[in-house]
Amino acid sequence: MTAGVVAWILLLAVAAYACGGGVDYGAGFWDLVAGGTERGERPRWLIDHAMEPVWEVNNVWLIFVFILMWTGFPVFFEAVFSAMWLPLALAAVGLVLRGAGFALRKPTTRLARRRIYGAVFAVSSLLTPFFLGAAVGGVASGRAAPGVTASADVWANTTSIIAGLLAVAATAFLGAVFLTADARRFDAPDLERYFRLRSWFALVVVGILALIGLATTHKHTSYVYHGLTHGLGLLLVLLSLAAALATAWLVAGRRAGWARFTSVAAVALVIAAWGTAQRPYLVPTSLTVQQAAGATRTLQWLMLVTAIAIVLVGPALFLLYRLDTRGLLEAQTDADVEGGASRPGTSPL
Amino acid sequence: MNTLTALLASSPAQEAPARQLMAFTLGTHILIVPLGVALPFITLVMHHRALRKNDPVALLLARRWSAVMAVQFAVGIVTGTVLSFEFGLLWPKMMGTWGDVFGLGFGVEAWAFFLEAVLIAIYLYGWRRLKPWTHFWLAVPLPFAALMGAFGIIGANSWMNTPQGFTLDASGKPMNVSVQQAVFTPMFGPEYWHFVAAMFLTAGYVVAGIYAVGWLRGRRDRYHKLGFTVPFTVAAILTPVQFFLGDNIARQIYHKQPEKFAAAEIVWNTGTHVPEYLFGRLESDGSVKGGLKIPDLDSFLAGFSANTQVTGLTSVPAADRPTAAEATLVHWTFDIMATIGSVLILLALWYAVYWLWRRDLPKTRWFFRCAALAGVASVITVECGWITTEVGRQPWIVYQYMRVSDAVTPTKAGSLWTMFGIVVVVYVLVFGAFVGVVRMMSRRWRRVDQGHVPPPGEGPETDTPYGPRPEPAAVAPGASGSGGSSGSSALRPDHGPRPSKGGTE
Numbered sequence: 032m033t034a035g036v037v038a039w040i041l042l043l044a045v046a047a048y049a050c051g052g053g054v055d056y057g058a059g060f061w062d063l064v065a066g067g068t069e070r071g072e073r074p075r076w077l078i079d080h081a082m083e084p085v086w087e088v089n090n091v092w093l094i095f096v097f098i099l100m101w102t103g104f105p106v107f108f109e110a111v112f113s114a115m116w117l118p119l120a121l122a123a124v125g126l127v128l129r130g131a132g133f134a135l136r137k138p139t140t141r142l143a144r145r146r147i148y149g150a151v152f153a154v155s156s157l158l159t160p161f162f163l164g165a166a167v168g169g170v171a172s173g174r175a176a177p178g179v180t181a182s183a184d185v186w187a188n189t190t191s192i193i194a195g196l197l198a199v200a201a202t203a204f205l206g207a208v209f210l211t212a213d214a215r216r217f218d219a220p221d222l223e224r225y226f227r228l229r230s231w232f233a234l235v236v237v238g239i240l241a242l243i244g245l246a247t248t249h250k251h252t253s254y255v256y257h258g259l260t261h262g263l264g265l266l267l268v269l270l271s272l273a274a275a276l277a278t279a280w281l282v283a284g285r286r287a288g289w290a291r292f293t294s295v296a297a298v299a300l301v302i303a304a305w306g307t308a309q310r311p312y313l314v315p316t317s318l319t320v321q322q323a324a325g326a327t328r329t330l331q332w333l334m335l336v337t338a339i340a341i342v343l344v345g346p347a348l349f350l351l352y353r354l355d356t357r358g359l360l361e362a363q364t365d366a367d368v369e370g371g372a373s374r375p376g377t378s379p380l
Numbered sequence: 381m382n383t384l385t386a387l388l389a390s391s392p393a394q395e396a397p398a399r400q401l402m403a404f405t406l407g408t409h410i411l412i413v414p415l416g417v418a419l420p421f422i423t424l425v426m427h428h429r430a431l432r433k434n435d436p437v438a439l440l441l442a443r444r445w446s447a448v449m450a451v452q453f454a455v456g457i458v459t460g461t462v463l464s465f466e467f468g469l470l471w472p473k474m475m476g477t478w479g480d481v482f483g484l485g486f487g488v489e490a491w492a493f494f495l496e497a498v499l500i501a502i503y504l505y506g507w508r509r510l511k512p513w514t515h516f517w518l519a520v521p522l523p524f525a526a527l528m529g530a531f532g533i534i535g536a537n538s539w540m541n542t543p544q545g546f547t548l549d550a551s552g553k554p555m556n557v558s559v560q561q562a563v564f565t566p567m568f569g570p571e572y573w574h575f576v577a578a579m580f581l582t583a584g585y586v587v588a589g590i591y592a593v594g595w596l597r598g599r600r601d602r603y604h605k606l607g608f609t610v611p612f613t614v615a616a617i618l619t620p621v622q623f624f625l626g627d628n629i630a631r632q633i634y635h636k637q638p639e640k641f642a643a644a645e646i647v648w649n650t651g652t653h654v655p656e657y658l659f660g661r662l663e664s665d666g667s668v669k670g671g672l673k674i675p676d677l678d679s680f681l682a683g684f685s686a687n688t689q690v691t692g693l694t695s696v697p698a699a700d701r702p703t704a705a706e707a708t709l710v711h712w713t714f715d716i717m718a719t720i721g722s723v724l725i726l727l728a729l730w731y732a733v734y735w736l737w738r739r740d741l742p743k744t745r746w747f748f749r750c751a752a753l754a755g756v757a758s759v760i761t762v763e764c765g766w767i768t769t770e771v772g773r774q775p776w777i778v779y780q781y782m783r784v785s786d787a788v789t790p791t792k793a794g795s796l797w798t799m800f801g802i803v804v805v806v807y808v809l810v811f812g813a814f815v816g817v818v819r820m821m822s823r824r825w826r827r828v829d830q831g832h833v834p835p836p837g838e839g840p841e842t843d844t845p846y847g848p849r850p851e852p853a854a855v856a857p858g859a860s861g862s863g864g865s866s867g868s869s870a871l872r873p874d875h876g877p878r879p880s881k882g883g884t885e
């Protein structure tokens with residue numbers, strides 16, 4: 032019972048990271064494909080400004096996922112990290128490059144250097160979700176079973192690769208939808224058109240990949256496949272589909288802001304469907320939630336810690352997004368930190 | 381290195397690269413941590429002064445520090461995230477076996493980081509638009525969030541040093557977990573306070589050291605004086621406190637982890653009237669080469685009497701204690717830490733006495749030379765402290781319950797060495813870029829302070845870093861092309877620099 036609740040919290044954290052982090056990765060993806068310096072300048076500029084205040088926050092969701100895994104389901108953590116060693120190691124390297132590239136690009140003034148940081152940021156925005164997706168694919172297809180050690184076929188198989196590509200496409204979709212809404216907020220109709228087209232395109236790619244995935248990986252993932260095509264799992268998949276279509280419709284209209292919610296719902300519902308489909312397993316069909324669960328006491332405390340987190344972090348997060356959307360958060364300009372006012376020997380401007 | 385070769389004979393091939401990688405990534409993360417924990421606090425002290433006294437110099441300092449904070453926080457996050465991957469990538473068996481016993485501390489840490497990330501975002505991006513005092517108060521929880529984060533990390537680390545809060549079942553699996561006991565382990569209190577003081581002290585000396593260098597180069601304005609005084613005062617107050625906390629933690633180790641204490645003091649055989657060695661090298665036959673020997677002192681320090689019995693390394697089988705080379709390393713790092721800690725007290729005293737006497741900073745250049753060195757020295761001290769803690773615990777990953785060699789990943793050594801190589805390269809680049817960016821920011825500021833206003837449009841994208849939030853006008857379709865989001869922000873009336881927070885609002 033407790034273990035079940037914690038498993039759902041874990042799934043929720045995964046969904047939060049997929050959505051929050053996904054928007055971020057998506058922005059990086061569009062940065063990558065925005066074209067040369069001249070052509071890509073305007074989309075890049077929007078991407079920079081849209082991502083600014085929140086990327087660190089999104090990253091913490093991932094840490095939360097890990098902590099829930101190793102505290103709540105230690106055996107599961109051990110199994111996943113042993114079997115999925117390579118994709119996870121590469122994802123870790125990708126994360127470093129991404130965060131550093133993004134953060135260092137901002138205060139760098141020399142164009143050549145900014146290009147390098149920008150390129151590093153963009154490329155790693157593509158690779159990181161791919162490898163994380165591949166690891167998830169390994170879990171869903173049951174390959175990350177306890178006792179399996181790292182080897183190529185554990186993750187370099189169709190399921191994992193399709194899952195990795197799906198992750199990239201989904202982040203591109205989320206990113207494009209959010210950027211469309213941001214373009215609208217900043218009143219830039221050309222960029223709005225630009226990203227609207229791209230959100231449709233990404234959505235189509237997601238759809239195609241999902242179909243390929245279902246068709247080709249049927250055999251390996253039969254347990255999850257069955258869950259996704261029957262009962263509650265199927266219902267969630269259909270809801271997700273509806274949310275995705277609603278997004279496609281919303282970005283076209285004046286209400287692009289709402290598309291953000293439906294796109295997040297589309298992704299979150301797929302993840303919920305995946306979780307439902309592999310009940311009662313963490314790794315189908317070798318490790319159940321009950322088998323992997325840590326001590327009951329710890330799980331109860333973990334729920335308490337989560338509750339405190341919600342009480343404390345929730346309002347802070349709400350405040351952040353609110354201040355941000357009301358335009359109260361704004362980076363300091365060079366002029367601010369150069370402070371004409373207090374320059375020794377000069378008078379305030 | 382030779383520490384490891386000695387061990388390798390009996391341990392899996394993956395252990396060496398795994399340990400190297402863990403030590404390297406932790407060692408670099410720790411470089412950033414003092415600023416991460418304490419820079420918000422020091423900045424807030426400065427910020428408060430700026431608002432209360434309506435002091436534009438203090439405000440400028442606070443703003444600049446927060447610009448540095450933005451970059452430093454990002455580097456701290458990415459290096460920290462790597463560490464959490466490594467728990468799984470390098471030590472899966474440790475987490476698989478003990479995760480539910482001690483992992484919860486990280487849960488506390490996670491929401492503390494969450495809060496910290498949110499609050500820092502608000503603080504960093506709130507300078508321009510929030511009301512001055514609202515902005516300040518929104519950041520006040522930051523130092524507390526940092527302390528909570530430290531609580532989680534140190535909780536986990538002290539558990540590894542003195543594990544408790546569980547019993548073992550027949551198959552050696554932990555059961556009957558008691559979370560309270562697992563969090564509040566015997567080493568937790570001493571370690572936590574020693575760590576927190578170290579972080580504030582180090583950040584204080586590092587920041588002050590930067591202005592001390594400026595002072596030595598002849599920049600003796602109020603800006604440098606204030607930039608020096610505030611952080612240095614914080615650090616100087618903590619220095620004697622830290623000495624007592626350090627003494628306390630050493631005595632706790634004497635009781636709770638006697639082999640670690642023996643390694644730190646290179647005590648071979650258990651006995652009374654144990655001499656203290658300053659530096660020196662422990663040989664594998666138990667003799668000590670070099671070093672300065674002070675009779676009876678070690679016994680005296682451990683229990684205030686020369687008759688105090690001190691446990692030696694040979695009290696446990698060779699396989700259960702650090703090797704001679706490891707013990708020597710621990711001994712050296714411990715001695716360096718204690719030496720620097722003591723020397724810093726002299727520096728703090730110098731400052732305090734002069735201040736009480738003259739109400740001013742000491743005039744001599746030597747003081748500022750020492751102050752500049754103190755920044756570097758305290759960072760070295762922190763590294764030394766962690767090496768003492770971690771290497772002194774060897775060969776255990778969970779003291780007396782699990783060996784490092786039993787926790788290591790089954791992944792092939794070759795993959796780990798490759799990963800190690802990649803990580804080193806990436807970290808060198810990231811840290812190099814980080815230092816480069818911070819230096820570039822400071823050079824820019826200095827040029828401006830000296831009256832050279834940089835040309836507004838150095839490159840097509842100059843205004844984007846710390847650029848204004850896009851305004852409709854800035855995005856107007858015509859504005860694309862080079863220099864897209866308008867010219868220099870400084871030239872735009874609605875975004876011009878504001879003299880002071882209190883002024884125009």
Ligand code: HDD
Nearest residue numbers: 571575578623626627630718721722758761762765766769
């Ligand atoms: C600027 C920082 C600083 C200063 C001045 C000192 N230390 Fe320290 N010390 C640390 C920074 C530090 C640290 C890096 O923060 C450590 C590593 C683990 C910890 O909790 O704190 C540490 C650990 C540490 C340990 C190992 C604890 C363990 O294994 O759990 C001992 C025995 C001491 N210290 C003792 C001292 C003594 C006797 C000092 C005398 C002046 C001293 N420290 C000054």
Ligand code: HEM
Nearest residue numbers: 091094410413416417456457460461463464486493529530
């Ligand atoms: C309280 C002060 C510290 C701060 C602010 C800090 C910063 C961070 C950050 C931002 C993360 C990444 C987690 C995330 O993204 O939310 C992290 C993780 C980590 N840090 Fe630090 N760090 C601190 C102290 C330390 C110290 C002193 C060490 C050890 C030498 C350390 C070791 C680790 C480890 C092992 C992790 C991974 C554990 C996890 O993910 O929960 N941290 N740290």
Ligand code: HEM
Nearest residue numbers: 399402403406407467471474533536537766767770771784
């Ligand atoms: C969260 C708290 C932790 C802190 C603060 C910490 C800190 C450190 C430091 C500073 C070092 C030595 C760096 C050096 O030699 O230059 C180190 C080494 C090491 N740590 Fe820890 N560590 C922590 C957690 C862990 C965990 C969770 C593991 C394993 C699961 C671990 C295993 C090791 C190992 C194996 C070494 C190598 C020791 C050697 O080089 O001889 N540590 N750690």
